[in-house]
Amino acid sequence: MKMLKPLDIPIIILLIVLCFIPTGIFMWQQRSVNAASELYATIRVDRKVVKKVDLTANKKHYTFVLHPHRGQYNVIEVAGDQIRDKADNTPDQVAVHTSWISKLGQQSICLPHKLVIEIKSKDKQANSSTGTGMVQP
Incomplete structure (x- = not known):
């Protein structure tokens, strides 16, 4: 914990959230395509x-x-x-x-x-x- 700087934790959390955005977009796209076709x-x-x-x-x-x-x-x-x-x-x-x-x-x-x-x-x-x-x- 001594090696972490004050902004490291928010940056790590932001990167984790950004990693799941493509999955959310894909799931939303699949749901709309399956319902409409x-x-x-x-x-x-x-x-x-x-x-x-x-x-x-x-x-x-x-x-x-x-x-x-x-x-x-x-x-x-x-x-x-x-x-x-x-x-x-x-x-x-x-x-x-x-x-x-x-x-x-x-x-x-x-x-x-x-x-x-x-x-x-x-x-x-x-x-x-x-x-x-x-x-x-």
């Missing part, structure tokens, strides 16, 4: 879109099975405005443990099956503001 999920296998699921108008609960490659399966569950990989036959079950996704930009990835579920917006500006509108190589 219509969301849908794209399901891609090997970078090709195999199915699109509308998450805003869809209020029913259903499941369907995808077979990305021979001997592989993914059970996809949709409930209103959220979607998840309910079950698959991968050894690590990462996509299953990801559980429900419903916010713009969220992804559930099943790497062994090369399957990606991503939440997108019908509003092109919302996709680009969250970084999800990037072109895949």
